[in-house]
Amino acid sequence: MTVPAxxxxxxxxxxxxxxxxxxxxxxVLAVPLVGLRTVQEVGGLxxxxxxxxxAIAVGAVFVxxxxxxxxxxLLAMRGPRKERPAVAAAxxxxxxYLAPLLVVFAVALPFLPIADRYVLDVAIxxxxxxxxxxxxxxxxxxxxxxxxxxxxxxxxxxxxxxxxALNFGLSFWVCLPIAGLLAACFGVLLGFPVLRLRGxxxxxxxxxxxxxxxxxxxxxxxxxxxxxxxxxxxxxxFFGLPFAFKDPGGETFHSFFEIAYSPGHRVIFLYxxxxxxxxxxxxxxxxxxxxxxxxxxxALREDETACRSLGINPxxxxxxxxxxxxxxxxxxxxxxxxxxxFISPESFTFIESAIIVAIVVLGGMGSxxxxxIAAVLLIGGPEFVRELQEFRMLAFGGLMxxxxxxxxxxLLSFREPTLRLHPIPGRGGSPLPPPADSSP
Amino acid sequence: xxxRVPVSGPGHDGAGADDGRILEVEHLTMRFGGLIAxxxxxxxxxxxxxxxxxxxxxxxxxxxxxxxxxxxxxxVGRLTLHHPSRGPFFLERMEGFRIPQQAxxxxxxxxxxxxxxxxxxxxxxxxxxxxxxxxSLFSIAGLLGLKRYRDAELKAVERARYxxxxxxLTEKADLDAAHLPYGDQRRLEIARAMCLQPVLLCLDxxxxxxNPRETHALNDLLLSIRDDFGIGILLIEHDMxxxxxxxxxxxxxxxxxxxxxxxxxxxRNDPTVIRAYLGExxxxxxPVEVAADLAAEQGEPGRA
Numbered sequence: 001m002t003v004p005a006x007x008x009x010x011x012x013x014x015x016x017x018x019x020x021x022x023x024x025x026x027x028v029l030a031v032p033l034v035g036l037r038t039v040q041e042v043g044g045l046x047x048x049x050x051x052x053x054x055a056i057a058v059g060a061v062f063v064x065x066x067x068x069x070x071x072x073x074l075l076a077m078r079g080p081r082k083e084r085p086a087v088a089a090a091x092x093x094x095x096x097y098l099a100p101l102l103v104v105f106a107v108a109l110p111f112l113p114i115a116d117r118y119v120l121d122v123a124i125x126x127x128x129x130x131x132x133x134x135x136x137x138x139x140x141x142x143x144x145x146x147x148x149x150x151x152x153x154x155x156x157x158x159x160x161x162x163x164x165a166l167n168f169g170l171s172f173w174v175c176l177p178i179a180g181l182l183a184a185c186f187g188v189l190l191g192f193p194v195l196r197l198r199g200x201x202x203x204x205x206x207x208x209x210x211x212x213x214x215x216x217x218x219x220x221x222x223x224x225x226x227x228x229x230x231x232x233x234x235x236x237x238f239f240g241l242p243f244a245f246k247d248p249g250g251e252t253f254h255s256f257f258e259i260a261y262s263p264g265h266r267v268i269f270l271y272x273x274x275x276x277x278x279x280x281x282x283x284x285x286x287x288x289x290x291x292x293x294x295x296x297x298x299a300l301r302e303d304e305t306a307c308r309s310l311g312i313n314p315x316x317x318x319x320x321x322x323x324x325x326x327x328x329x330x331x332x333x334x335x336x337x338x339x340x341x342f343i344s345p346e347s348f349t350f351i352e353s354a355i356i357v358a359i360v361v362l363g364g365m366g367s368x369x370x371x372x373i374a375a376v377l378l379i380g381g382p383e384f385v386r387e388l389q390e391f392r393m394l395a396f397g398g399l400m401x402x403x404x405x406x407x408x409x410x411l412l413s414f415r416e417p418t419l420r421l422h423p424i425p426g427r428g429g430s431p432l433p434p435p436a437d438s439s440p
Numbered sequence: 441x442x443x444r445v446p447v448s449g450p451g452h453d454g455a456g457a458d459d460g461r462i463l464e465v466e467h468l469t470m471r472f473g474g475l476i477a478x479x480x481x482x483x484x485x486x487x488x489x490x491x492x493x494x495x496x497x498x499x500x501x502x503x504x505x506x507x508x509x510x511x512x513x514x515x516v517g518r519l520t521l522h523h524p525s526r527g528p529f530f531l532e533r534m535e536g537f538r539i540p541q542q543a544x545x546x547x548x549x550x551x552x553x554x555x556x557x558x559x560x561x562x563x564x565x566x567x568x569x570x571x572x573x574x575x576s577l578f579s580i581a582g583l584l585g586l587k588r589y590r591d592a593e594l595k596a597v598e599r600a601r602y603x604x605x606x607x608x609l610t611e612k613a614d615l616d617a618a619h620l621p622y623g624d625q626r627r628l629e630i631a632r633a634m635c636l637q638p639v640l641l642c643l644d645x646x647x648x649x650x651n652p653r654e655t656h657a658l659n660d661l662l663l664s665i666r667d668d669f670g671i672g673i674l675l676i677e678h679d680m681x682x683x684x685x686x687x688x689x690x691x692x693x694x695x696x697x698x699x700x701x702x703x704x705x706x707x708r709n710d711p712t713v714i715r716a717y718l719g720e721x722x723x724x725x726x727p728v729e730v731a732a733d734l735a736a737e738q739g740e741p742g743r744a
Binding site: 284287288291292293295296298299301302303305306307308309310311312313314415417418419420421422 | 509510511536537538539540541542546547549553554555556557558559561562565566567569570572573576583589593597600601604610613614632633636
């Protein structure tokens with residue numbers, strides 16, 4: 001019995017030491033942050049010390065750290081930890097059912113009792129970010145090119161729809177491909193100067209590109225109306241039928257289908273529109289991953305030198321990744337413009353790019369469903385905890401820190417090979433013929 | 441740009457490719473600023489032969505490879521690849537990635553360069569990128585799921601399976617390349633290069649870090665590649681068991697210069713090579729008087 005007792009005593013000393021150290025850090029932080037408070041007095045701002053609060057904070061950290069250390073110690077005494085990979089494998093297996101379930105849920109959402117106008121608006125916002133995340137995933141997750149200026153392509157898409165619709169009266173469905181094409185051209189335009197850059201340098205240049213686009217939008221007053229933005233952007237119609245109560249030109253959506261007019265129809269239509277666009281992005285990505293282009297993107301991410309030694313043209317490969325990623329941002333941008341009815345450079349700041357990159361990284365680079373979960377957490381989460389008000393950003397930051405501690409490579413970071421020689425029974429995958437006996 | 445200039449001029453009277461030569465290196469020089477890494481090297485590599493390039497560390501062996509495969513542009517020199525069906529290529533004029541693509545020169549690297557997060561099979565499929573890209577009409581046929589692409593992919597998988605069988609990795613085909621043991625990674629890199637269907641295979645220290653059993657298996661693999669496919673193999677290697685065991689022809693470099701070129705037997709006994717590469721033999725180098733003193737000293741203990 002003496003050995004465990006001695007071990008416990010040793011543990012107690014080390015745990016107390018550790019707790020004291022953390023309490024000291026807490027003290028240093030708490031004195032300026034908690035201990036001093038400015039109050040409005042008659043003669044101006046006065047500093048009011050709150051030492052009791054400091055004591056509480058330091059005490060809480062000391063006790064909390066001690067309890068945490070003891071808990072770990074007790075768990076360690078109970079024997080080795082259970083296998084983690086089993087959990088990961090179970091999670092991976094459940095993903096196969098999770099994805100179709102999510103799609104069914106997304107399709108049914110507008111008809112569920114919880115779906116009021118507010119929920120649908122949040123859902124549209126989340127889906128927009130999911131689509132942007134999936135689009136950026138092509139560039140960052142597959143091709144491994146860190147792009148911090150992705151919002152520039154989103155802006156190009158939004159402004160091209162707005163300008164074509166306002167100046168030439170083109171409909172949404174005509175403008176959508178044009179916006180995608182223009183954004184793709186901008187992707188190539190960004191791609192050329194950064195072909196030789198990698199990692200940090202690439203990130204800085206793309207960040208600069210994003211800012212350039214925003215500043216051009218602010219200053220090119222004649223075309224973009226500068227910081228005032230463009231308003232009165234036409235709303236989408238249901239293949240020509242407007243969602244209005246009355247249309248002087250003819251039928252409207254509700255009169256054509258002979259249903260009662262509701263302003264919610266347009267929201268539901270917008271919801272399905274972005275759902276369809278997002279699913280299109282997803283299907284495209286899943287498909288192209290299994291094609292030579294997609295595999296080359298991933299190979300380029302792994303080792304550019306080896307790619308060159310295999311006769312792969314790195315220039316074309318990078319440019320296609322930039323162009324296709326940008327195209328989906330362009331689609332999302334035109335949706336954004338038609339949904340808002342008003343756009344200004346304010347909507348395309350660096351923070352938007354940062355959020356999209358955060359979604360991709362948090363979701364696990366290259367993981368489609370990880371991006372969905374990350375977008376719901378990062379975009380939907382803050383909306384549903386509005387009651388926390390000023391602590392929202394604190395919760396947001398805390399969540400990011402926790403995820404990065406818990407899963408440093410992102411929520412779902414496993415990668416399924418694009419084709420298997422030995423398919424796992426019961427799981428889909430491209431079936432291959434049995435080996436030919438005659439192979440030399 | 442495709443460079444397929446007809447070979448002509450002095451030294452090239454059209455008979456070049458007839459004696460089975462696949463690669464002709466003439467006066468290759470590579471300078472980095474003031475440093476001359478490779479200095480006026482000329483040699484010939486032939487089909488159905490393993491040509492070893494040996495030399496001490498820093499002799500310029502890998503620089504020769506980098507010039508051949510387009511990673512460096514040579515300062516001076518001509519590198520002619522006599523492709524059996526597509527005619528001669530001047531490698532020094534070609535853009536890096538076109539050398540494997542058009543002249544079909546494949547290489548491996550001193551420090552293994554695999555696509556680590558991709559599966560073993562995917563590594564071999566990526567190597568067949570250019571054929572698949574053509575078959576998929578730059579992915580359009582692939583996106584539409586046309587039969588044309590699916591057939592091409594099955595063919596690519598079949599070739600990958602052949603090479604997996606050959607290097608004994610069929611069972612591990614769906615593992616990530618990074619999870620393979622080191623010896624398997626080395627073999628996979630060679631298989632990946634062979635999936636390019638090269639006419640010249642350049643191997644940069646393929647036996648480095650292998651145990652004796654793996655080295656033996658590597659020797660067999662290289663000999664069988666040479667005999668089954670009739671291609672030329674260029675081999676940089678430090679392991680003399682490999683070099684002397686399988687080479688048909690050895691080129692020795694030292695400080696960027698070519699110091700010997702010939703059959704393994706001749707090179708093994710060449711005094712210049714022995715001095716440069718295998719270490720100096722002391723009594724050959726010592727001045728006469730010192731040698732005489734030494735002999736006297738060695739005789740002394742017997743006298744005392």
